[in-house]
Amino acid sequence: MENIQVLDRKFTISIKEEELLKEVDRLAKEINHDLAGKNPLFLSVLNGAFMFTSDLMKRITIPCELQFVKLSSYEGMDTTGKVKKMIGLSGDIKGRTVVIVEDIIDTGITMKNLLEDLKAQEPAEVDVCALLVKPDKLKVDLDLKYVAMRIPNGFIVGYGLDYDGYGRNYPNIYTVIK
Secondary structure: OOEEEEOOEEEEEEEOHHHHHHHHHHHHHHHHHHOOOOOOEEEEEEOOOHHHHHHHHOOOOOOOEEEEEEEEEEEOOEEEEEEEEEEOOOOOOOOOEEEEEEEEEOOOHHHHHHHHHHHOOOOOEEEEEEEEEOHHHOOOOOOOOEEEEEOOOOOEEEOOEOEOOEOOOOOOEEEEOO
């Protein structure tokens, strides 16, 4: 499908599933190489990163653990600027290598808050693995070690990303038609 309707908005395809999976393969190879022997803890940010995390973890070949945290700063198509932590991290991460798996980084505010929370728990290192980054929208400086794609500012759905809870189920990524 080239175009889809999600609630009151129309979207057009912008990134096909094949391209997404090619980038997931690349990231997994980098992580497998860089973190060999470190037994990393992957921390997936719900809800949006669930598809990305699933595909990434299928390609991770080193010993590791996976946990989930749920954060939110969006209402509809706009960021609220406020981060709400809904489900927290379980277990001690002191001295651990942690990899945050995130679907998209827009302003970076949510990621900055998560990084601050995690660093207070004294991990050995914390790396960020983001499927998508909107460089023109960033409001904070972030060290993003693993990034699949940098994209323009349009609002997107699909491959786990949503519009008011809808549209996560599409295997491609679609951009809103203005």
